[in-house]
Amino acid sequence: MPNIEVTPLGAGQDVGKSCILVSINGKNIMLDCGMHMGFDDERRFPDFKYITDSNLNGYLDCVLISHFHLDHCGSLPFMSEVVGFDGPIYMTHPTKAICPILLEDYRKVTMDKQDKRIKPIEPDKFFTSQNIKDCIKKVKVIGLHQTIKVDDELEIKAYYAGHVLGACMFLITVGSDSVLYTGDYNMTADRHLGAAWVDKCRPTLLITESTYATTIRDSxxxxxxxxxxxxxxxxxxxxxxxxxxxxxxxxxxxxxxxxxxxxxxxxxxxxxxxxxxxxxxxxxxxxxxxxxxxxxxxxxxxxxxxxxxxxxxxxxxxxxxxxxxxxxxxxxxxxxxxxxxxxxxxxxxxxxxxxxxxxxxxxxxxxxxxxxxxxxxxxxxxxxxxxxxxxMSFSAHADAKGIMQLISNTEPKNVLLVHGENDKMSFLKRQIEKEFKINCYKPANGETETIETFPDLSVNLSCNTYRQQCLEYTKFGAKKPKIFRGAVSVREDGSLELQDAQSFAEENGLKQHKIRFTSSVALNEEFESITNLESQVYDALQNQLAEFDSSVIFSKSSADRSISLNGNLVVKISSVKELIVSWPFEMDDLGQEVVKILNTIDEDGIV
Incomplete structure (x- = not known):
């Protein structure tokens, strides 16, 4: 069974140096390629040895850059020009325009610092101005809500993330599995940017930043x-x-x-x-x-x-x-x-x-x-x-409320937290698992998290099955069913169809088995007249069940002392002072209601 594997090379239980490796159904994607602003030695860049040992170009299918902040793109020219990645790099138009300017500004500041050092930066430990230019030439642009096929199997789509000009989220799809990566995002509009927006894409895995995992901002x-x-x-x-x-x-x-x-x-x-x-x-x-x-x-x-x-x-x-x-x-x-x-x-x-x-x-x-x-x-x-x-936090990151809102909007099957502090992540992880009843992960840098995936099977639902089961549920005041019962048939064209049990049995020449439930109620020892008992039980059921379901049809049989409801549910008075209630599986709610009424009759001493 295919799984999704996620390995942070940066931003795992840490803020800064975002660089997340995702393997999904045989495709390998790098999400952001940032630097750590707190270091000015080799620790500023992710540890690319993790993938260079596996042949960088043979391993990575593409790199996705969410926005132009250096903690998300600052290592890109080093990775592409010094380490040597020749594959496609995707970012939005504004990110492509602004990214090289910030990279060049940072390079100049770093070089100014080098002048004051005794030991200069080695050429293979940093990037040059030419490296930046050559790197940007490799960038492919993706538009908002545009879907791009990287190859025959790998597909990416960009969503508006707010945060800064050009910031986007990426939805990565391979086969039946998908990963939504947020980068940095803001769920609240401000004076110059709108709020993040993504449709109900229901990804297999949501990878979300958690910078403000425990913060709910004031107004x-x-x-x-x-x-x-x-x-x-x-x-x-x-x-x-x-x-x-x-x-x-x-x-x-x-x-x-x-x-x-x-x-x-x-x-x-x-x-x-x-x-x-x-x-x-x-x-x-x-x-x-x-x-x-x-x-x-x-x-x-x-x-x-x-x-x-x-x-x-x-x-x-x-x-x-x-x-x-x-x-x-x-x-x-x-x-x-x-x-x-x-x-x-x-x-x-x-x-x-x-x-x-x-x-x-x-x-x-x-x-x-x-x-x-x-x-x-x-x-x-x-x-x-x-x-x-x-x-004074004017930071354009989603707070805890915004993160929960995004999870609610997108309905992922799993959540993985990055770009946050470990203790705060732990708190948010507990909240997510408690509220949404889904798995939540928070791997550290260099740690691989494996998310089990289950293939979605497309099954056609026959109109007859849908109509029948909707009627059964709505008859008792319930909403339409989310789960449908029946038998799955494989059609000639290879498609799957869910049929109701009766149709399936008839079509395949099978004898249908029926499941019935039975419950008994002991009678009050004081009763003497069976006829009087039949009358009291009948009257009680007719009066009380009318409130539960006005469509219940009653009929009596004096021959075997039984009362039939809708032709299926039977209340029988035995010769050993018991009321026996029998009902089919499909009428479970009505059967339980009848047993409850009969217990009440006996407790009150009516019989």
Whole structure:
């Protein structure tokens, strides 16, 4: 029996370096190829030896990249150009456009760090600018809701994931089995992006991120008001606010929010954004308007929300400027670049504020200060942290409620958690198994999880069988049946058909067997007259069963002292002071009701 095997090379019980290997019915797919932002040595990349020992090109059928964040695509040029993967790589149009820019920015920052090191990075341990260009040439583009056949057996489809511009989920189908991989996603729409959307695809396995596995966020409006209030307070006391962000994503969301507030409150303090990034961001949002929120799409012709009146490009010389200012600087985890440089200069002053709007992986300066570090080491120097640190989650990841909502919407047979912390995953795993009654897994990096699959057999249901069994269920006030009884026939064309037992028996010359249930009720010792007893039993059944089912037809036979209901269910009065109830399998509910009524008659002493 074919199984699905999942092995995380990154993001297994960890946030960062997403790289998941999936084997489904003989096809091998890599889901994302990210780097870990908390390391600057060989640990930044997944351990590709796991697959290179098996011949990378002979093993992998394709690579799917969910979005442009470096923890999901940062190892791609290394894997394709240094390790040597020549197969197809799939991503959306926006991801293909933005991915090389972020990769090149990261490469430059890494090279700047190398200049300060005694030991430089070895050529086979990192990627070059040319590697990035050659890698992107191998990328094939997939559109939203587009289905692509990678080969005769492997099929992929992309769904909108929210999170950042161009982010998508992938549905991978091989034969009768399918895997839905979410990447990072957001189930709530915001100012510039819509909510994730996927149809009721019922995958064999759902692989979902679990960054906020135990978090249920407060209302978006309350969070925004708190954010604006804190910034206004610091500006009023002439302090400086640093907001580390990634170039595209939460940066645009918060810029739109502050732009509106500055206009409404007539605030004069300057707002700055990392030089060049505003222009780049605007360019891509204009280019990919169909990927934005409904509000931006509907108002774009009249007014482009990404053309800011109050937000200006930031220059390094502004760091020492007196007076209040708000600065958006990248990257978002304070692990390198301009945001880290500004933090280094402002961290000593308790009048200033650092607002972290998103998740920070372990090992970054951002993670350290969020965990109340009062001293950090930057470029070999100790930096005292007196700046006020606030964590205000504007991260575009699904929270616990959103993850449960996605599971409910897609109805998977199994769930596997990645991109989360182990303890939080364990909590969410228990909740999923309890609420949905399905298996949930959370493998660690390098650990293979095997999910058993069961082939779906297509069986035709005859109209006669469907009609008969629906009538039986609805007769007793029940809903239409989800499970149908009968016999399966193999037709001449190889198809399977479920027939009702009688039709099957007649067609195949078989004698039909009938199952009947029997129950007995002991009679009250005080009764004397059998005739009187028959009358009382008959009256009681007729009165009480009328409420249960008005269509029950009664008939009496004085010859064998029996009462027949609908010609099938029989209540018989024996000579040894017993009421014997006999009914066929199909009338189980009615039979049980009769036994209950007769027990009540005897307990009340009517007989």
């Amino acid at each position: 978006k409006r309350a969070r925004e008001q708190d954010f604006l209030k804190k910034i206004h307070e610091v500006v009023d006391r002439n302090g400086k606010i640093l907001i580390p962000v990634f170039a595209l994503g939460r940066a645009q969301e918060l810029c739109i929010l502050l732009e509106s507030y500055w206009d409404r409150m007539n605030i004069k303090a300057p707002i700055y954004f990392s030089l060049g990034l505003v222009e780049k961001a605007n360019h891509y949002y204009k280019l990919f308007i169909p990927w934005t929120s409904q509000k931006i799409k509907s108002t774009f012709v009249e007014r482009n929300l990404f053309e800011f009146k109050y937000i200006k490009p930031f220059d390094r010389s502004y760091i020492e400027n007196p007076g209040p200012m708000v600065v958006f600087a990248s990257p978002g985890m304070l692990h390198a670049g301009q945001s880290l440089n500004i933090f280094k200069n402002w961290a000593h002053d308790s009048n200033n504020m650092l607002i972290m709007p998103g998740y920070c992986v372990a090992g970054t300066i951002g993670h350290q200060v969020l965990n109340n570090a009062k001293q950090v080491i930057i470029d070999g120097k100790k930096i005292n942290v007196n700046i006020k640190v606030e964590y």
